[in-house]
Amino acid sequence: MTACPVNGEIIILDNGGYGGATITKSLTVNASAGVVAFIARTITVNIASTDKVVLRGLSLNGKVFGDIKGIAFTGGGTLVVENSVIAGFGDQGIAQSAAGSNLIVSNSEIRNQDVGIQNASSSDTNSNTVIENSRFEYLNSYGVGGNGGTANISIRNSALANNNMSVFAYTSSQTRPVLIVVDTCTIAHNNRGTDAETGGAGASATIRVTNSTIYHNGDGMFISGAGAAIESYGNNRVTANTNGSTFSGTVLPLQ
Amino acid sequence: MKRVSLHLVAGIVFSLLVATRASAQVARVFLAGTGNDAGDCSNQATPCRSLQGTVNQCPVDGEIIILDNGGYGGATITKSLTVDASAGVVAFIARTITVTIGATDKVVLRGLSMNGVVFGDADGIAFTGGGTLVVENSIVAGFTTAGIDQVAAGSNLIVNNCGFRNNSAGVLNSTFSDTNSNTVIENSRFEHNTAFGVDAEHGTTNVSIRNSVLANNFGGVYAFSASQTQPVLIVVDTCTIAHNSSAGTDADAVAAGIATIRVTNSTVDHNTYGMFLNGAGAAIQSYGNNRVTANTNGRPSSAIGVYTISKGGVHDTSLSPDCRRICFLFCRRYQRFGAGGPGLSHRNRKRRRRLYESGHTVSQPPGGGDGLPGQRRDHHPG
Numbered sequence: 001m002t003a004c005p006v007n008g009e010i011i012i013l014d015n016g017g018y019g020g021a022t023i024t025k026s027l028t029v030n031a032s033a034g035v036v037a038f039i040a041r042t043i044t045v046n047i048a049s050t051d052k053v054v055l056r057g058l059s060l061n062g063k064v065f066g067d068i069k070g071i072a073f074t075g076g077g078t079l080v081v082e083n084s085v086i087a088g089f090g091d092q093g094i095a096q097s098a099a100g101s102n103l104i105v106s107n108s109e110i111r112n113q114d115v116g117i118q119n120a121s122s123s124d125t126n127s128n129t130v131i132e133n134s135r136f137e138y139l140n141s142y143g144v145g146g147n148g149g150t151a152n153i154s155i156r157n158s159a160l161a162n163n164n165m166s167v168f169a170y171t172s173s174q175t176r177p178v179l180i181v182v183d184t185c186t187i188a189h190n191n192r193g194t195d196a197e198t199g200g201a202g203a204s205a206t207i208r209v210t211n212s213t214i215y216h217n218g219d220g221m222f223i224s225g226a227g228a229a230i231e232s233y234g235n236n237r238v239t240a241n242t243n244g245s246t247f248s249g250t251v252l253p254l255q
Numbered sequence: 256m257k258r259v260s261l262h263l264v265a266g267i268v269f270s271l272l273v274a275t276r277a278s279a280q281v282a283r284v285f286l287a288g289t290g291n292d293a294g295d296c297s298n299q300a301t302p303c304r305s306l307q308g309t310v311n312q313c314p315v316d317g318e319i320i321i322l323d324n325g326g327y328g329g330a331t332i333t334k335s336l337t338v339d340a341s342a343g344v345v346a347f348i349a350r351t352i353t354v355t356i357g358a359t360d361k362v363v364l365r366g367l368s369m370n371g372v373v374f375g376d377a378d379g380i381a382f383t384g385g386g387t388l389v390v391e392n393s394i395v396a397g398f399t400t401a402g403i404d405q406v407a408a409g410s411n412l413i414v415n416n417c418g419f420r421n422n423s424a425g426v427l428n429s430t431f432s433d434t435n436s437n438t439v440i441e442n443s444r445f446e447h448n449t450a451f452g453v454d455a456e457h458g459t460t461n462v463s464i465r466n467s468v469l470a471n472n473f474g475g476v477y478a479f480s481a482s483q484t485q486p487v488l489i490v491v492d493t494c495t496i497a498h499n500s501s502a503g504t505d506a507d508a509v510a511a512g513i514a515t516i517r518v519t520n521s522t523v524d525h526n527t528y529g530m531f532l533n534g535a536g537a538a539i540q541s542y543g544n545n546r547v548t549a550n551t552n553g554r555p556s557s558a559i560g561v562y563t564i565s566k567g568g569v570h571d572t573s574l575s576p577d578c579r580r581i582c583f584l585f586c587r588r589y590q591r592f593g594a595g596g597p598g599l600s601h602r603n604r605k606r607r608r609r610l611y612e613s614g615h616t617v618s619q620p621p622g623g624g625d626g627l628p629g630q631r632r633d634h635h636p637g
Contacts (some may be wrong), residue, residue: 034343036320040282063316064282189437216461
């Protein structure tokens with residue numbers, strides 16, 4: 001990491017364990033599909049708002065050493081994580097905590113920790129998260145959540161199964177609304193498939209669901225607090241949930 | 256743009272805590288064709304040789320990294336761990352991998368190429384313990400009972416981006432228990448399996464299949480239940496189910512059993528039966544957004560929010576008498592094929608006999624499976 005130039009690329013040549021790191025500049029870490037780039041410790045990405053880091057092809061497994069976070073995204077700027085596995089950490093697979101940051105996750109497996117991906121900046125300034133073609137499995141708390149700070153999250157073409165909650169939107173502040181759009185996902189076998197909660201006056205926590213299957217959860221939708229909503233575009237499949245199979249309000253129009 | 260190359264032997268050291276001595280704690284062990292099981296596999300330069308040897312040396316919750324192409328043999332896994340073969344490696348396994356773990360354990364198998372034809376083992380992966388098993392980016396072929404055989408009550412199986420071909424069943428969930436077990440299948444392919452691509456029977460189960468292709472099998476998706484306390488529900492989402500020689504989707508309920516398949520955004524085409532039903536508790540339901548075409552026989556039995564056709568009965572009144580006779584003759588032919596096959600497991604023989612018997616017994620549908628007396632529609636796009 002130290003030797004990589006700014007905006008440079010680290011090419012991982014072979015299988016092996018490479019340990020954790022702190023990244024403070026723009027760069028790309030690139031492990032090809034033919035290599036197991038094994039990381040058992042936290043990677044901290046603490047970059048400036050104009051910096052961009054890309055992590056490709058990593059296999060993170062934190063179970064043995066018990067670190068809290070797989071990837072701690074603590075600085076602003078943009079982080080892309082793709083073709084990676086993040087498993088076994090004490091709390092979050094990816095913790096996005098910087099105001100104004102952008103996280104993009106593609107084709108990754110996130111499993112076997114408390115939280116998959118958390119967007120929680122504790123700020124009124126929005127942070128974006130885009131998740132695509134990924135899987136969130138057996139997470140003890142939730143798969144994808146915006147739960148402390150203004151957040152706009154989209155999840156597309158992903159499977160979220162066997163978790164406590166799969167999609168979680170929470171805010172206690174009117175100035176920190178959370179919106180999660182769920183598109184073409186399978187949400188199955190969770191205690192709660194989708195969960196929207198508010199904890200303060202004027203707060204807004206919304207999940208909007210399109211073309212998704214919410215199946216065999218304890219609660220398909222769990223809604224708590226004024227300003228909490230789980231809305232449908234009228235094109236979902238909701239079946240075999242024990243409780244909570246009703247979306248909020250009227251169906252959103254497709255255009 | 257300048258680039259920096261990273262290599263374990265000569266290069267930049269990242270880690271503070273990756274073990275450099277065999278006795279230090281490690282999170283990963285190595286497996287290679289040039290390895291030797293005499294060591295502890297913790298050093299990339301001295302990997303183990305067999306999968307079982309590496310499993311034995313792998314720490315609980317650790318990771319087995321498969322370094323190169325090779326045949327690694329079957330294994331029995333009794334603890335949480337991950338087996339990780341990259342896409343650049345053929346990690347060949349010709350024998351059964353048995354996963355028998357505790358209810359809180361989690362095993363992940365990535366990137367394996369399993370082919371059981373030569374040695375004739377019954378299961379590719381025998382998931383005989385509770386807990387969670389994830390199988391991804393793998394091929395499982397040529398096993399005589401199932402590619403993956405999920406038999407433990409309360410177990411969770413997750414399958415992603417896998418190919419199942421030339422087995423008897425591709426993925427089989429059969430726990431013989433009232434306690435639910437879950438199966439999630441995504442982005443996978445089921446091809447020329449001699450029984451069903453996905454088979455859920457004999458035990459309470461909830462199965463979802465998404466973004467997958469089930470083609471050229473004996474059957475695509477099969478739900479069977481013989482007990483009210485062991486219902487089977489399969490949700491089929493955005494799948495192509497085509498060219499299967501018997502049924503694309505088959506729901507089979509005997510006695511008070513409940514066997515349900517729900518289909519959304521899928522294409523069911525060019526099967527002998529698009530939908531095949533037997534028994535009062537059997538249903539194949541549509542969300543009204545499927546494409547069902549060019550099947551020789553069999554239309555949806557009922558649909559959620561669209562149809563109000565009563566469920567049940569292989570005697571679908573939309574079928575002509577000739578179709579019913581074809582059904583009977585087909586099942587007789589299958590029974591001869593199945594019963595005569597060498598090396599079939601007892602369970603396979605029972606399953607095939609049941610298929611035969613379900614075709615042989617033609618029953619009238621009860622009135623109002625949905626509370627409505629025998630109402631039906633003649634045609635619906637699905």
